Amino acid sequence: MAAGEGRREPRAARRGSLQPRGRADRPRRRARSVHAGDGASHPLGAEPVRGSGLGARSQRGGGGDRRDRSRTAALPADRAAGPCVIDTHAHLAALDDADEAVARAAEAGVTRILTVGTDVDDCRRALSLAERHEGVFAILGIHPHEAGTATTDDLAALRDLLEHPKAVAVGETGLDWYRDYAPHDAQRRLFAAELELASELGKPVVIHTRAADDDTFAALDDFTGTVVLHCFSSPRMLPIALQRGWYVSFAGNATFPKAVDLRLAA
Secondary structure, eight states, X not given: OOTTOSOOOOOOOOTTBOOOOOOXXXXXXXXXXXXXXXXXXXXXXXXXXTTTOTTOHHHXXXXXXXXXXXXXXXXXXXXXXXXXXXXXXXXXXXXXXXXXXXXXXXXXXXXXXXXXXXXXXXXXXXXHHHHHOTTEEEEEOOOGGGTTTOBHHHHHHHHHHHTSTTEEEEEEEEEESSXXXXXXXXXHHHHHHHHHHHHHHTOOEEEEEEXXXXXXHHXXXXXXXXXXXXXXXXXXXXXXXXXXXXXXXXXXXXXXXXXHHHHHHO
């Protein structure tokens, strides 16, 4: 589920909107790089929560309460003991019943879900879900579509939320020149501020970039932490991303009939 794909009316700017500022002289932590199998060094490898179901499949040999046959597993029985699935980018807070979705995902073999916040209120909802389900973790940020109304108070609140142990990355953040939901200068300021937060807190960034490849990559020149390019759509930028050691996320756009180059890149 991609955030911000639907059309929405732009909001009026609020008092305290972001303005250019110097970088704070705060110590920066080394950004955390997460690799498959590195469960002991990252919250994604935490033990499953009691009562959650998500993340507990490997310990139980099966997922969820089998008494409710309306929640049958999405995977066939002969694949039940196969590799686990991690959903690295979901927007659970947008669902009518996120807890039900988490339970059904666990039965289907999904062991971890990273749910993404797109503004401060959405980040709070994402973090609340992460607190209820140990197999759920939160990626917290202010989406570029919200840059026109983001304030310094929002950034301060975001920083506090990112201190939570289940907040594992900053995002999704970046630049979107395809839509006109927020002025370009406001997006640049917000992106720079979120990159600074990620550097300071030692967290990876999950990047949303659309029709803004060159500007996005330039903004990331000085960022030394882990980068995930969400919903990658820029085959010509793939060599640069790989050279920099970034993670590339291929999504539903790779199935579009005209996305031949993107499928070749994948």
